[in-house]
Amino acid sequence: MKRGRIIKSAFRSLGRNKLRTFLMMIGVVIGITAVTMVVSVGLGAEKRVMSRVEKFGLKSMMVFAGGGREMGRPSGEQVSTLRTADSEAMLREIPAIAGAAPFNRTPGKTVSYQGESKTATLFGVTSDWAAVWDWGAARGRFITPEDEQRMARVCVIGRTVQQELFGDADPIGEQVRVGNVLFEIVGVLEPKGTSPGGGDMDNRVKIPLSTFMRRVANVDHIAGIKVLLHDGRDMERTAETIRELLRERHALAPGEPDDFRIITPTEVTQFAEKVAGTFNIFLVLVAAVSLIAGGFVIANIMLISVSERRAEIGLRKAIGALGKDIRFQFILESVTVTLTGGIIGIALGFSGAVILRSATQIPVAVSWEGAALGVVFSTLVGLIAGIQPARRAAALQPIEALRG
């Protein structure tokens, strides 16, 4: 009963001093807005990586040509040690492997049709690609073993390529020029949308790997192999078996580094977690800096307000307020201000995140974690910033305070 009346009294006091309340709140609003936005972007990035892993498949792994330890595409020197024979040997000798899809690629190839042209990524793939990637033709057909054998000049195009070169017309049976070679379109790929990395997965042209190697790029190596396992639980063991097999086939002496890289979903997940961890440290820093600043502002205004309100505090104590009643009121005022600021900040942060997403393609995740973090942080700031001023107010002697 009495608590309820003190709470009401504190709210009225905040309502009477709107400018003071606003000034106290603004720091927390900014801080929590920043925290909420950063959390949204951070979680968005993590989610994107996770969805990429899921899309890739938990029973799959990638073998890339070229060594190195970090994630990402092999860069720098061309590594020509990975061959289609490696892929065939893996499938033949390791029983845990259900399928292997070797591929090579060239980004930025010009594809033209009747004077219209655009650039797309050219992929050389085998007929197994469709099964291993679970990504076949939506219309027409995919590349067949016969295409590979004949080094046929046939291609399967992505939806973006189809729309930009043919519009609504049926592309199947038409001839497109890729580089200097003419290809017959035999199919249109199932649309995949934007890749987690931001690239358009439908802006691709797929041709038989043999055709790619002999007729287009004139190389005898491949860029990588996607390996599909019978069972995802064999992942680590199989990765090690593949490694041993490839080292043996590439005649690598002990101590010599791998000239290929095996990337498993576990590795991708771990990398994502590492990135998220770094992000979280950054987040904590942003949160800490902005909220410490906001907290100082609040503590300061509260202290000023305590000396400004000496007469009020003296009066309240003279007419029977206990020290703890005064302390409760001041902490409540402080927490109310920060919590309200926090809630406003959460709303602003989420709105900002959504605007950011629609304006820039940066993935964001509007989550309850962000909101909870905002509520917890802002309450804490209010409590911590309010304690000292509240104590000071509670310790005032009524006659001293009444004198003003």
Added chain:
Amino acid sequence: MKPIVRVENVSKVYQKDHEVPIHALREVSMEIAEGEFVAIMGASGSGKSTLMNVMGCLDRPTQGKVLLDGDPVSTFDDERLARIRNKKIGFVFQTFNLMPRTSAMENVELPLVYSDRADIGGLAEAALKQVGLADRARHYPGELSGGQQQRVAIARALVNDPEIVLADEPTGNLDTRSSYEIMALFQDLHGQGRTLVVVTHEPDIADYATRIVKITDGRIESDLENQNVRRARDELERLDDSVEVMR
């Protein structure tokens, strides 16, 4: 009549570091009974406010004993004193001490905020009615005259139905007419059986009380029944007459 306040050999010494101690009260003893209207008179620095603070449980004596309604309040801790102040004492200050930007009603309700009562409905309205300001309940102090503000403060002092009302220079910041109005209100309250103590340095104001205690240098100089109590209402009427004449 039962005694409300009993002060026994009370001394109060203010001692700041390395300064000469100030003896605000020197072995003062007095008793205020239920229904009395006492004026405590004295020059500034005589110790009259200190006496009021000690009686009002705002301050503890350095020596001696204070009994309020039978309780030895001079031995109580801060928390118990706060509860006693809330329940048994109504304060009226020279500067009104109303909360700004807060309606008359909310100002009067303030002591109820800290009361242990479960039901406080209607008490503030009744107190405002008692001081004749029921129609000003929603006004802010800034919208009221000085006299009206002091009446709001008196309503606040009355809202918890205290044993005693202590007023420290209640007319010190008021014009003559408002002063008479306040004293008339005090006389009405006294007529209804309230126990009142008014601290003042103006003999003119003390004349409305039924008992006048004079304090000099922290000692009671005289403590006499007022043989010739003036009626504040008479003064108000006289003021109204003179206004008529001037017209």
